[in-house]
Amino acid sequence: MKKVQERLLKYYVVGFYLALIAGWQLLFSLELTRDYLFPSPTSVAKRLWELGGDGMLWPSIKATLVRMAIGFSISAGLGLIIGMLMGISRIINSCLKSLFLGLQTLPTAAWVPISLLLFGLSDHGIYFVIIMSSVAAVAIATADGILHIPPLYLRVARTLGTPAYAMTYRVILPAALPRIVTGVKLGWTLGWHGAVSAELIKSSVGLGFLLYMGRELNDAAQVVAIMVVTILFGLILDRFLFGLVEQRIRIRRGLERTG
Amino acid sequence: MAPDHTSTETSPPSSSTANPVKLRFARLTKTFETPSQTTEVLQPIDLDIHEREYVVLFGPSGCGKSTLLNLVAGFEEPTSGQILLDDQPVAGPGNDRLMMFQEHGLFPWLNVMDNVMYGLRWERAYRFKPRARTQRALELIQLVHLEEFTRSRVHELSGGMKQRVALARALAPDPEVLLIDEPFPALDALVRAKLYLELQDILVRTGKTIVSVTHDPREAACLGDRVVVFTGRPGRIRADIKIELPRPRDINDPQVAEYAGKITAQLEEGANEKGPGTAP
Numbered sequence: 001m002k003k004v005q006e007r008l009l010k011y012y013v014v015g016f017y018l019a020l021i022a023g024w025q026l027l028f029s030l031e032l033t034r035d036y037l038f039p040s041p042t043s044v045a046k047r048l049w050e051l052g053g054d055g056m057l058w059p060s061i062k063a064t065l066v067r068m069a070i071g072f073s074i075s076a077g078l079g080l081i082i083g084m085l086m087g088i089s090r091i092i093n094s095c096l097k098s099l100f101l102g103l104q105t106l107p108t109a110a111w112v113p114i115s116l117l118l119f120g121l122s123d124h125g126i127y128f129v130i131i132m133s134s135v136a137a138v139a140i141a142t143a144d145g146i147l148h149i150p151p152l153y154l155r156v157a158r159t160l161g162t163p164a165y166a167m168t169y170r171v172i173l174p175a176a177l178p179r180i181v182t183g184v185k186l187g188w189t190l191g192w193h194g195a196v197s198a199e200l201i202k203s204s205v206g207l208g209f210l211l212y213m214g215r216e217l218n219d220a221a222q223v224v225a226i227m228v229v230t231i232l233f234g235l236i237l238d239r240f241l242f243g244l245v246e247q248r249i250r251i252r253r254g255l256e257r258t259g
Numbered sequence: 260m261a262p263d264h265t266s267t268e269t270s271p272p273s274s275s276t277a278n279p280v281k282l283r284f285a286r287l288t289k290t291f292e293t294p295s296q297t298t299e300v301l302q303p304i305d306l307d308i309h310e311r312e313y314v315v316l317f318g319p320s321g322c323g324k325s326t327l328l329n330l331v332a333g334f335e336e337p338t339s340g341q342i343l344l345d346d347q348p349v350a351g352p353g354n355d356r357l358m359m360f361q362e363h364g365l366f367p368w369l370n371v372m373d374n375v376m377y378g379l380r381w382e383r384a385y386r387f388k389p390r391a392r393t394q395r396a397l398e399l400i401q402l403v404h405l406e407e408f409t410r411s412r413v414h415e416l417s418g419g420m421k422q423r424v425a426l427a428r429a430l431a432p433d434p435e436v437l438l439i440d441e442p443f444p445a446l447d448a449l450v451r452a453k454l455y456l457e458l459q460d461i462l463v464r465t466g467k468t469i470v471s472v473t474h475d476p477r478e479a480a481c482l483g484d485r486v487v488v489f490t491g492r493p494g495r496i497r498a499d500i501k502i503e504l505p506r507p508r509d510i511n512d513p514q515v516a517e518y519a520g521k522i523t524a525q526l527e528e529g530a531n532e533k534g535p536g537t538a539p
Contacts, residue, residue: 156364159332160378161354161432174368253367254414 039221044228047221056210061233063205064195067123071130072191076184079135083142083183084168087176093143100136108133108190109197116202126198133194134187141183145176178249185242192234207233278310281468282331282436287340289326299493300326303340306487306496308436313462313469315483317476317522319530323494324472328438331470332358344435354378357434361441363425365413371424372409375399378432399427402461419443419450426458430465439471442482452510455481459507476526480518481510488522490529497529498522 021041027033028040039047051057086093111129119125149172157171173180199208207230214222250256289301300323308314316324329335331342333352342349349356357378365374375396379385385392400409403423408416416424422443429437442458443451459482462469473479479486480502488498500522508515 152360152362152364153366155334155352155358156360156366158334158352159354159356159358160428161352161381163381166381171366174366177368252412254412 036220039224043221044225047219048225048229051210051222051225057229060206060210061229063203064199064207065233067126067199067206068130068188068191068195071127071195072134072188074127075131075134075187075191076138078131079138079183079187080142080180082135083139083180084146086139086143087146087172093147097140097143100140103132104136104140108194111194112198112201115198121202123203125202126195129194129198130191134191137187137190138180138183141186142176142180145179145183146172148179149175178246178253178255181242181246181249185238185246188242189234189238192237196230278312280307281310281312281345282308282470283341283343283346284327285341285343287327287330287342288338289323289330289335290338302493302495304494304496306499308468308470310468311466313471313482313484315479315486316470316472316489317479317486318474318489318494318497318526319491320474321492322489323492324489325440327494328358328440328470328472331356331436332438334358354382354432355435356438357429357432357436358438358440359425359429359442361444363421365421365424365428367413369413370409371400371405371411371413371416372396374413374424375427375431377428382432395431396427399431400424402430402464403427403457417450418446419454422446422454423457426461430461430467435468437467437469439469441473442471442478455510456507458482463506476519476522477510477515479522480504480515481508481512486518486522488525488529490526498525500525 025041028042048057082096086096108129111132115125115128115132119128153171153175154167157167162170195206196208196211199206200212201208203209207226210226211223211230214220214226247256284304284306287301287304288299291298291300304327316327318324326335330337331349333349333356344356352358366377369377372393376392379392379395385395397406397409400406403426405420405423405427408420413421413424443454446454455478471482473482483502486500486502487496488500489495490497500518502518504512504514504518
Protein backbone atom coordinates (compact mmCIF):
# COMPACT_ATOMS: atom_id res chain seq x y z
CA MET A 1 0.00 0.00 0.00
CA LYS A 2 2.66 2.48 1.06
CA LYS A 3 5.03 1.38 -1.70
CA VAL A 4 2.43 2.03 -4.39
CA GLN A 5 1.85 5.53 -3.10
CA GLU A 6 5.55 6.31 -3.05
CA ARG A 7 5.82 5.11 -6.63
CA LEU A 8 3.00 7.39 -7.64
CA LEU A 9 4.69 10.32 -5.91
CA LYS A 10 7.51 10.17 -8.43
CA TYR A 11 5.05 10.68 -11.28
CA TYR A 12 3.43 13.59 -9.48
CA VAL A 13 6.85 15.23 -9.12
CA VAL A 14 7.70 14.76 -12.81
CA GLY A 15 4.23 16.03 -13.73
CA PHE A 16 4.72 19.08 -11.53
CA TYR A 17 7.90 20.11 -13.33
CA LEU A 18 6.39 19.55 -16.75
CA ALA A 19 3.39 21.67 -15.73
CA LEU A 20 5.69 24.37 -14.37
CA ILE A 21 7.66 24.64 -17.61
CA ALA A 22 4.48 24.38 -19.71
CA GLY A 23 2.80 27.14 -17.67
CA TRP A 24 5.91 29.32 -17.98
CA GLN A 25 5.96 28.82 -21.74
CA LEU A 26 2.21 29.43 -21.96
CA LEU A 27 2.68 32.94 -20.52
CA PHE A 28 4.71 33.82 -23.62
CA SER A 29 2.69 31.85 -26.17
CA LEU A 30 -0.46 33.67 -25.07
CA GLU A 31 1.56 36.91 -25.10
CA LEU A 32 0.73 37.66 -21.48
CA THR A 33 4.30 38.76 -20.88
CA ARG A 34 7.16 40.09 -23.00
CA ASP A 35 10.41 38.34 -23.74
CA TYR A 36 12.53 41.36 -22.81
CA LEU A 37 11.11 41.46 -19.28
CA PHE A 38 11.61 37.83 -18.41
CA PRO A 39 12.96 35.05 -20.64
CA SER A 40 10.80 32.21 -21.91
CA PRO A 41 11.85 28.57 -21.39
CA THR A 42 12.65 28.25 -25.08
CA SER A 43 14.91 31.32 -25.07
CA VAL A 44 16.64 30.02 -21.94
CA ALA A 45 17.18 26.63 -23.56
CA LYS A 46 18.43 28.31 -26.74
CA ARG A 47 20.88 30.52 -24.84
CA LEU A 48 22.10 27.51 -22.89
CA TRP A 49 22.72 25.70 -26.16
CA GLU A 50 24.61 28.70 -27.54
CA LEU A 51 26.71 29.02 -24.42
CA GLY A 52 27.56 25.33 -24.68
CA GLY A 53 28.46 25.77 -28.35
CA ASP A 54 30.58 28.89 -27.68
CA GLY A 55 32.73 26.91 -25.28
CA MET A 56 31.66 29.26 -22.50
CA LEU A 57 29.60 26.92 -20.36
CA TRP A 58 31.76 23.90 -19.67
CA PRO A 59 34.97 25.77 -18.71
CA SER A 60 32.90 27.85 -16.30
CA ILE A 61 31.31 24.81 -14.67
CA LYS A 62 34.74 23.21 -14.46
CA ALA A 63 36.29 26.34 -12.93
CA THR A 64 33.64 26.54 -10.23
CA LEU A 65 33.86 22.82 -9.48
CA VAL A 66 37.66 22.90 -9.25
CA ARG A 67 37.49 25.88 -6.88
CA MET A 68 34.96 24.01 -4.77
CA ALA A 69 37.05 20.85 -4.79
CA ILE A 70 40.10 22.73 -3.52
CA GLY A 71 38.34 25.16 -1.19
CA PHE A 72 35.97 22.64 0.30
CA SER A 73 38.66 20.01 0.84
CA ILE A 74 40.60 22.51 2.92
CA SER A 75 37.42 23.57 4.70
CA ALA A 76 36.30 20.00 5.49
CA GLY A 77 39.76 19.10 6.78
CA LEU A 78 39.92 22.21 8.96
CA GLY A 79 36.34 21.72 10.15
CA LEU A 80 37.07 18.12 11.09
CA ILE A 81 40.16 19.04 13.09
CA ILE A 82 38.47 21.99 14.85
CA GLY A 83 35.37 19.86 15.48
CA MET A 84 37.47 17.09 17.02
CA LEU A 85 39.17 19.58 19.34
CA MET A 86 35.72 20.87 20.30
CA GLY A 87 34.59 17.29 20.89
CA ILE A 88 37.53 16.58 23.16
CA SER A 89 37.46 19.74 25.26
CA ARG A 90 34.28 21.22 26.67
CA ILE A 91 36.07 24.55 27.12
CA ILE A 92 37.06 24.79 23.45
CA ASN A 93 33.55 23.67 22.52
CA SER A 94 31.78 26.36 24.54
CA CYS A 95 34.04 29.12 23.25
CA LEU A 96 34.07 28.17 19.57
CA LYS A 97 30.45 27.04 19.30
CA SER A 98 29.09 30.48 20.15
CA LEU A 99 31.54 32.07 17.72
CA PHE A 100 30.62 29.66 14.91
CA LEU A 101 26.89 29.99 15.48
CA GLY A 102 27.35 33.75 15.28
CA LEU A 103 29.36 33.53 12.06
CA GLN A 104 26.75 31.22 10.57
CA THR A 105 24.11 33.93 10.77
CA LEU A 106 26.24 35.88 8.28
CA PRO A 107 25.08 35.39 4.66
CA THR A 108 27.83 33.74 2.62
CA ALA A 109 27.96 36.72 0.23
CA ALA A 110 28.92 38.95 3.16
CA TRP A 111 32.37 37.34 3.13
CA VAL A 112 33.08 38.66 -0.37
CA PRO A 113 33.97 42.30 0.44
CA ILE A 114 36.46 41.35 3.14
CA SER A 115 38.01 38.73 0.86
CA LEU A 116 38.45 41.45 -1.81
CA LEU A 117 40.24 43.62 0.72
CA LEU A 118 42.44 40.79 1.92
CA PHE A 119 43.21 38.94 -1.30
CA GLY A 120 42.37 41.32 -4.12
CA LEU A 121 41.10 39.67 -7.27
CA SER A 122 43.05 36.42 -6.90
CA ASP A 123 41.50 32.95 -6.67
CA HIS A 124 42.70 32.75 -3.06
CA GLY A 125 39.87 35.07 -2.16
CA ILE A 126 37.34 32.62 -3.58
CA TYR A 127 38.84 29.80 -1.51
CA PHE A 128 38.64 32.09 1.48
CA VAL A 129 34.92 32.70 0.92
CA ILE A 130 34.26 28.97 0.43
CA ILE A 131 36.13 28.09 3.61
CA MET A 132 34.52 30.79 5.73
CA SER A 133 31.07 29.81 4.45
CA SER A 134 31.37 26.12 5.24
CA VAL A 135 33.96 25.46 7.93
CA ALA A 136 31.61 26.26 10.83
CA ALA A 137 28.96 23.78 9.68
CA VAL A 138 31.50 20.94 9.46
CA ALA A 139 33.11 21.81 12.80
CA ILE A 140 29.82 22.09 14.70
CA ALA A 141 28.53 18.80 13.25
CA THR A 142 31.77 16.99 14.10
CA ALA A 143 31.75 18.32 17.66
CA ASP A 144 28.08 17.42 18.13
CA GLY A 145 28.71 13.98 16.70
CA ILE A 146 31.52 13.34 19.17
CA LEU A 147 29.65 14.80 22.15
CA HIS A 148 26.62 12.60 21.40
CA ILE A 149 28.49 9.30 21.32
CA PRO A 150 26.79 6.93 23.80
CA PRO A 151 29.21 6.57 26.78
CA LEU A 152 28.56 2.81 26.60
CA TYR A 153 30.63 2.54 23.40
CA LEU A 154 33.60 4.16 25.10
CA ARG A 155 33.33 1.86 28.12
CA VAL A 156 33.02 -1.20 25.90
CA ALA A 157 36.06 -0.09 23.91
CA ARG A 158 38.11 0.38 27.09
CA THR A 159 37.17 -2.97 28.60
CA LEU A 160 38.05 -4.63 25.28
CA GLY A 161 41.55 -3.23 25.69
CA THR A 162 41.52 -0.37 23.15
CA PRO A 163 44.71 1.64 23.73
CA ALA A 164 44.28 5.40 24.10
CA TYR A 165 45.97 6.15 20.76
CA ALA A 166 43.47 4.00 18.87
CA MET A 167 40.31 5.36 20.50
CA THR A 168 39.93 8.21 18.01
CA TYR A 169 39.95 6.28 14.79
CA ARG A 170 38.56 2.96 16.04
CA VAL A 171 35.65 4.29 18.10
CA ILE A 172 35.16 8.05 18.27
CA LEU A 173 35.20 8.90 14.56
CA PRO A 174 33.20 5.85 13.42
CA ALA A 175 30.60 6.48 16.13
CA ALA A 176 30.28 10.15 15.18
CA LEU A 177 30.36 9.52 11.42
CA PRO A 178 26.62 9.86 10.60
CA ARG A 179 26.49 13.37 12.07
CA ILE A 180 29.82 14.33 10.50
CA VAL A 181 28.59 13.36 7.04
CA THR A 182 25.42 15.39 7.53
CA GLY A 183 27.58 18.38 8.49
CA VAL A 184 29.85 17.93 5.47
CA LYS A 185 26.78 17.83 3.23
CA LEU A 186 25.45 21.06 4.71
CA GLY A 187 28.93 22.59 4.48
CA TRP A 188 29.14 21.72 0.80
CA THR A 189 25.87 23.52 0.07
CA LEU A 190 26.99 26.61 1.98
CA GLY A 191 30.38 26.52 0.25
CA TRP A 192 28.64 26.31 -3.13
CA HIS A 193 26.68 29.45 -2.27
CA GLY A 194 29.91 31.15 -1.26
CA ALA A 195 31.77 30.12 -4.41
CA VAL A 196 29.12 31.48 -6.77
CA SER A 197 28.75 34.68 -4.71
CA ALA A 198 32.49 35.31 -4.85
CA GLU A 199 32.69 34.63 -8.57
CA LEU A 200 30.00 37.25 -9.20
CA ILE A 201 32.40 39.96 -8.17
CA LYS A 202 35.96 38.84 -8.51
CA SER A 203 36.46 36.36 -11.28
CA SER A 204 36.80 36.10 -15.04
CA VAL A 205 35.61 32.53 -15.31
CA GLY A 206 33.02 30.44 -13.44
CA LEU A 207 29.27 30.16 -13.04
CA GLY A 208 29.09 33.31 -10.96
CA PHE A 209 31.04 35.18 -13.63
CA LEU A 210 28.58 34.07 -16.34
CA LEU A 211 25.72 35.34 -14.17
CA TYR A 212 27.48 38.68 -13.85
CA MET A 213 28.13 38.83 -17.61
CA GLY A 214 24.47 38.11 -18.31
CA ARG A 215 23.44 41.04 -16.15
CA GLU A 216 26.04 43.36 -17.76
CA LEU A 217 24.77 42.45 -21.23
CA ASN A 218 21.13 42.73 -20.15
CA ASP A 219 20.75 39.12 -21.25
CA ALA A 220 17.97 37.75 -19.01
CA ALA A 221 18.02 34.41 -20.82
CA GLN A 222 21.68 33.88 -19.92
CA VAL A 223 21.08 34.84 -16.27
CA VAL A 224 18.24 32.35 -15.92
CA ALA A 225 20.13 29.68 -17.88
CA ILE A 226 23.13 29.92 -15.53
CA MET A 227 20.83 29.92 -12.50
CA VAL A 228 19.32 26.64 -13.73
CA VAL A 229 22.78 25.14 -14.30
CA THR A 230 23.91 26.27 -10.82
CA ILE A 231 20.83 24.70 -9.24
CA LEU A 232 21.28 21.47 -11.20
CA PHE A 233 24.94 21.04 -10.26
CA GLY A 234 24.30 21.96 -6.65
CA LEU A 235 21.48 19.45 -6.52
CA ILE A 236 23.33 16.66 -8.29
CA LEU A 237 26.34 16.90 -5.99
CA ASP A 238 24.23 17.30 -2.86
CA ARG A 239 21.86 14.45 -3.62
CA PHE A 240 23.99 12.01 -5.51
CA LEU A 241 27.40 12.49 -3.96
CA PHE A 242 26.82 13.36 -0.30
CA GLY A 243 23.20 12.23 -0.14
CA LEU A 244 23.97 8.67 -1.22
CA VAL A 245 26.97 8.37 1.11
CA GLU A 246 24.84 9.63 4.00
CA GLN A 247 21.98 7.27 3.20
CA ARG A 248 24.30 4.31 2.83
CA ILE A 249 25.82 4.90 6.27
CA ARG A 250 22.41 5.31 7.85
CA ILE A 251 21.05 2.13 6.30
CA ARG A 252 24.11 0.09 7.29
CA ARG A 253 23.62 1.17 10.89
CA GLY A 254 19.88 0.59 10.92
CA LEU A 255 19.13 4.29 11.40
CA GLU A 256 17.02 4.30 8.26
CA ARG A 257 15.01 1.56 6.63
CA THR A 258 15.95 0.27 3.21
CA GLY A 259 13.74 0.79 0.17
CA MET B 260 38.49 -20.25 54.53
CA ALA B 261 42.11 -20.32 53.33
CA PRO B 262 42.12 -21.68 49.80
CA ASP B 263 44.28 -24.65 49.01
CA HIS B 264 46.97 -23.21 46.75
CA THR B 265 48.72 -26.56 46.37
CA SER B 266 45.77 -28.11 44.59
CA THR B 267 46.50 -28.28 40.89
CA GLU B 268 43.80 -30.65 39.72
CA THR B 269 41.06 -29.16 37.61
CA SER B 270 37.64 -29.94 38.95
CA PRO B 271 34.18 -29.25 37.56
CA PRO B 272 32.73 -25.83 38.37
CA SER B 273 30.37 -27.19 41.03
CA SER B 274 33.24 -28.05 43.35
CA SER B 275 35.50 -25.25 42.20
CA THR B 276 36.22 -23.95 45.70
CA ALA B 277 39.12 -26.38 45.59
CA ASN B 278 40.65 -24.31 42.77
CA PRO B 279 43.17 -21.57 43.48
CA VAL B 280 41.94 -18.06 44.17
CA LYS B 281 41.57 -16.03 40.99
CA LEU B 282 40.14 -12.81 42.30
CA ARG B 283 40.46 -11.53 45.86
CA PHE B 284 38.80 -8.57 47.50
CA ALA B 285 40.75 -7.44 50.57
CA ARG B 286 39.09 -4.94 52.95
CA LEU B 287 37.67 -3.20 49.93
CA THR B 288 35.60 -0.05 50.48
CA LYS B 289 34.14 2.55 48.16
CA THR B 290 32.83 6.00 49.03
CA PHE B 291 31.52 8.47 46.50
CA GLU B 292 32.20 12.08 47.37
CA THR B 293 30.49 15.09 45.87
CA PRO B 294 30.90 18.61 47.21
CA SER B 295 27.51 18.37 48.92
CA GLN B 296 27.54 14.85 50.31
CA THR B 297 29.49 11.69 50.95
CA THR B 298 27.92 8.35 50.14
CA GLU B 299 29.33 5.16 51.51
CA VAL B 300 28.57 2.54 48.88
CA LEU B 301 30.58 -0.46 50.02
CA GLN B 302 31.60 -1.33 53.57
CA PRO B 303 34.74 -3.42 53.89
CA ILE B 304 34.34 -6.37 51.55
CA ASP B 305 36.40 -9.54 51.88
CA LEU B 306 35.73 -12.16 49.26
CA ASP B 307 37.64 -14.84 47.39
CA ILE B 308 36.58 -16.00 43.95
CA HIS B 309 38.23 -19.16 42.70
CA GLU B 310 39.33 -20.17 39.26
CA ARG B 311 36.54 -21.55 37.04
CA GLU B 312 33.94 -20.46 39.55
CA TYR B 313 30.74 -18.60 38.67
CA VAL B 314 29.91 -16.18 41.47
CA VAL B 315 26.69 -14.18 41.40
CA LEU B 316 26.50 -10.94 43.37
CA PHE B 317 22.90 -10.59 44.44
CA GLY B 318 21.16 -7.75 46.21
CA PRO B 319 18.65 -4.93 45.99
CA SER B 320 19.37 -2.02 43.67
CA GLY B 321 21.71 0.48 45.28
CA CYS B 322 23.55 -2.12 47.34
CA GLY B 323 26.81 -1.45 45.54
CA LYS B 324 27.08 -4.71 43.63
CA SER B 325 27.40 -2.95 40.28
CA THR B 326 29.99 -0.63 41.82
CA LEU B 327 31.93 -3.70 42.88
CA LEU B 328 31.89 -4.91 39.28
CA ASN B 329 33.05 -1.49 38.04
CA LEU B 330 35.91 -1.61 40.54
CA VAL B 331 37.05 -4.98 39.21
CA ALA B 332 36.75 -3.78 35.61
CA GLY B 333 38.88 -0.76 36.52
CA PHE B 334 36.31 1.91 35.68
CA GLU B 335 36.39 3.04 39.33
CA GLU B 336 39.10 3.07 41.97
CA PRO B 337 38.62 1.69 45.47
CA THR B 338 38.59 4.18 48.34
CA SER B 339 40.58 1.74 50.43
CA GLY B 340 41.53 -1.92 50.25
CA GLN B 341 42.60 -3.91 47.23
CA ILE B 342 41.42 -6.10 44.41
CA LEU B 343 43.90 -8.81 43.47
CA LEU B 344 43.79 -10.75 40.24
CA ASP B 345 46.19 -13.70 40.48
CA ASP B 346 47.75 -11.89 43.48
CA GLN B 347 48.42 -8.75 41.42
CA PRO B 348 46.50 -5.56 42.23
CA VAL B 349 44.31 -4.42 39.33
CA ALA B 350 44.68 -0.94 37.81
CA GLY B 351 42.56 0.64 35.08
CA PRO B 352 40.38 -1.08 32.49
CA GLY B 353 41.82 -4.01 30.59
CA ASN B 354 40.67 -7.09 28.76
CA ASP B 355 41.99 -9.47 31.42
CA ARG B 356 38.88 -8.40 33.39
CA LEU B 357 36.43 -8.02 30.59
CA MET B 358 33.02 -6.56 31.30
CA MET B 359 29.73 -7.34 29.55
CA PHE B 360 27.21 -4.56 30.00
CA GLN B 361 23.45 -4.65 30.50
CA GLU B 362 22.98 -3.32 27.01
CA HIS B 363 24.93 -5.27 24.41
CA GLY B 364 27.02 -2.27 23.33
CA LEU B 365 27.84 -3.79 19.94
CA PHE B 366 29.39 -1.31 17.51
CA PRO B 367 26.86 -0.49 14.78
CA TRP B 368 29.61 0.44 12.30
CA LEU B 369 30.97 -3.12 12.36
CA ASN B 370 29.32 -6.36 11.30
CA VAL B 371 29.04 -9.40 13.60
CA MET B 372 32.41 -10.81 12.60
CA ASP B 373 34.26 -7.51 13.07
CA ASN B 374 32.57 -6.93 16.42
CA VAL B 375 33.73 -10.33 17.70
CA MET B 376 37.25 -9.70 16.34
CA TYR B 377 37.45 -6.18 17.76
CA GLY B 378 39.20 -6.99 21.04
CA LEU B 379 41.79 -9.28 19.41
CA ARG B 380 43.60 -6.52 17.56
CA TRP B 381 45.61 -5.52 20.62
CA GLU B 382 46.12 -9.00 22.06
CA ARG B 383 49.75 -10.02 21.94
CA ALA B 384 48.98 -13.45 20.49
CA TYR B 385 46.93 -11.96 17.63
CA ARG B 386 48.78 -8.74 16.91
CA PHE B 387 49.42 -8.32 13.16
CA LYS B 388 47.88 -11.75 12.54
CA PRO B 389 44.57 -11.05 10.82
CA ARG B 390 44.14 -14.70 9.83
CA ALA B 391 44.48 -15.93 13.40
CA ARG B 392 41.98 -13.26 14.45
CA THR B 393 39.45 -14.42 11.87
CA GLN B 394 39.98 -18.00 12.96
CA ARG B 395 39.42 -17.18 16.62
CA ALA B 396 36.34 -15.07 15.90
CA LEU B 397 34.81 -17.88 13.83
CA GLU B 398 35.37 -20.32 16.69
CA LEU B 399 33.44 -18.06 19.05
CA ILE B 400 30.68 -17.34 16.57
CA GLN B 401 30.24 -21.12 16.29
CA LEU B 402 30.20 -21.39 20.08
CA VAL B 403 27.19 -19.06 20.21
CA HIS B 404 25.59 -20.67 17.14
CA LEU B 405 25.56 -17.63 14.84
CA GLU B 406 27.55 -19.02 11.90
CA GLU B 407 24.89 -17.88 9.46
CA PHE B 408 25.13 -14.30 10.64
CA THR B 409 28.86 -13.54 10.47
CA ARG B 410 28.34 -10.81 7.85
CA SER B 411 25.10 -9.44 9.34
CA ARG B 412 24.75 -5.91 10.61
CA VAL B 413 24.00 -5.44 14.30
CA HIS B 414 20.53 -3.97 13.72
CA GLU B 415 19.53 -7.01 11.70
CA LEU B 416 19.80 -9.30 14.75
CA SER B 417 17.20 -10.06 17.44
CA GLY B 418 17.79 -9.05 21.06
CA GLY B 419 18.88 -12.55 22.06
CA MET B 420 21.27 -12.79 19.12
CA LYS B 421 22.83 -9.46 20.01
CA GLN B 422 23.54 -10.69 23.54
CA ARG B 423 25.13 -13.83 22.11
CA VAL B 424 27.37 -11.72 19.86
CA ALA B 425 28.30 -9.61 22.90
CA LEU B 426 29.20 -12.81 24.77
CA ALA B 427 31.31 -14.04 21.86
CA ARG B 428 33.08 -10.68 21.66
CA ALA B 429 33.78 -10.75 25.41
CA LEU B 430 35.16 -14.30 25.30
CA ALA B 431 37.33 -13.75 22.20
CA PRO B 432 40.38 -12.23 23.98
CA ASP B 433 40.16 -15.08 26.53
CA PRO B 434 39.83 -12.88 29.64
CA GLU B 435 41.03 -14.10 33.05
CA VAL B 436 37.73 -13.02 34.55
CA LEU B 437 34.47 -12.28 32.77
CA LEU B 438 32.28 -9.68 34.48
CA ILE B 439 28.60 -9.63 33.55
CA ASP B 440 26.41 -6.71 34.61
CA GLU B 441 22.93 -8.25 34.59
CA PRO B 442 22.97 -10.78 31.80
CA PHE B 443 20.08 -10.48 29.34
CA PRO B 444 17.89 -7.95 31.17
CA ALA B 445 15.80 -6.66 28.27
CA LEU B 446 14.69 -9.98 26.82
CA ASP B 447 11.43 -11.87 27.08
CA ALA B 448 11.13 -14.88 29.40
CA LEU B 449 11.35 -17.57 26.71
CA VAL B 450 14.49 -16.17 25.12
CA ARG B 451 16.08 -15.71 28.53
CA ALA B 452 15.36 -19.30 29.63
CA LYS B 453 17.09 -20.53 26.49
CA LEU B 454 20.01 -18.15 26.88
CA TYR B 455 20.58 -19.27 30.50
CA LEU B 456 20.98 -22.87 29.30
CA GLU B 457 23.24 -21.77 26.47
CA LEU B 458 25.35 -19.59 28.73
CA GLN B 459 25.89 -22.48 31.17
CA ASP B 460 26.85 -24.78 28.31
CA ILE B 461 29.37 -22.24 27.04
CA LEU B 462 30.77 -21.65 30.51
CA VAL B 463 31.33 -25.32 31.18
CA ARG B 464 33.12 -25.59 27.85
CA THR B 465 35.32 -22.53 28.24
CA GLY B 466 35.94 -22.90 31.98
CA LYS B 467 35.91 -19.17 32.63
CA THR B 468 35.92 -17.47 36.00
CA ILE B 469 32.81 -15.34 36.03
CA VAL B 470 31.33 -12.68 38.29
CA SER B 471 27.85 -11.46 37.45
CA VAL B 472 25.38 -9.12 39.09
CA THR B 473 21.62 -9.52 39.37
CA HIS B 474 18.59 -8.65 41.45
CA ASP B 475 16.66 -11.70 40.22
CA PRO B 476 17.01 -14.56 42.79
CA ARG B 477 16.00 -17.18 40.23
CA GLU B 478 18.71 -16.05 37.86
CA ALA B 479 21.22 -16.11 40.71
CA ALA B 480 20.29 -19.67 41.68
CA CYS B 481 20.27 -20.82 38.06
CA LEU B 482 23.66 -19.45 37.06
CA GLY B 483 25.84 -19.32 40.18
CA ASP B 484 28.14 -21.83 41.77
CA ARG B 485 27.98 -19.41 44.67
CA VAL B 486 25.58 -16.59 45.35
CA VAL B 487 26.89 -13.73 47.47
CA VAL B 488 23.96 -11.86 49.01
CA PHE B 489 24.41 -8.14 49.65
CA THR B 490 22.30 -5.97 51.90
CA GLY B 491 21.26 -2.41 51.25
CA ARG B 492 23.34 0.71 51.29
CA PRO B 493 26.07 0.76 52.38
CA GLY B 494 26.58 -2.62 50.81
CA ARG B 495 28.03 -5.48 52.79
CA ILE B 496 28.02 -9.22 52.42
CA ARG B 497 25.09 -10.83 54.21
CA ALA B 498 25.46 -14.45 53.09
CA ASP B 499 27.52 -16.66 50.79
CA ILE B 500 25.37 -19.50 49.51
CA LYS B 501 26.74 -22.45 47.60
CA ILE B 502 24.38 -23.79 44.95
CA GLU B 503 24.87 -27.54 44.83
CA LEU B 504 22.88 -28.44 41.75
CA PRO B 505 24.09 -30.20 38.61
CA ARG B 506 24.43 -28.22 35.39
CA PRO B 507 22.87 -27.28 33.09
CA ARG B 508 20.11 -25.93 35.31
CA ASP B 509 16.75 -24.88 33.97
CA ILE B 510 15.54 -21.54 35.32
CA ASN B 511 12.11 -23.14 35.87
CA ASP B 512 13.45 -26.16 37.80
CA PRO B 513 11.76 -26.49 41.24
CA GLN B 514 15.15 -26.98 42.93
CA VAL B 515 16.37 -23.71 41.44
CA ALA B 516 13.21 -22.11 42.80
CA GLU B 517 13.95 -23.58 46.23
CA TYR B 518 17.43 -22.02 46.27
CA ALA B 519 15.94 -18.77 45.03
CA GLY B 520 13.69 -18.87 48.11
CA LYS B 521 16.70 -19.29 50.41
CA ILE B 522 18.47 -16.38 48.72
CA THR B 523 15.44 -14.11 49.07
CA ALA B 524 15.05 -15.14 52.74
CA GLN B 525 18.64 -14.03 53.44
CA LEU B 526 17.93 -10.70 51.83
CA GLU B 527 14.79 -10.16 53.88
CA GLU B 528 16.47 -11.13 57.16
CA GLY B 529 19.25 -8.74 56.34
CA ALA B 530 16.80 -5.96 55.70
CA ASN B 531 15.04 -6.59 59.02
CA GLU B 532 18.20 -6.49 61.08
CA LYS B 533 19.53 -3.08 61.93
CA GLY B 534 23.05 -4.11 62.77
CA PRO B 535 25.73 -5.25 60.31
CA GLY B 536 25.03 -8.69 58.87
CA THR B 537 27.42 -11.51 59.48
CA ALA B 538 28.34 -13.93 56.79
CA PRO B 539 27.71 -17.54 57.76
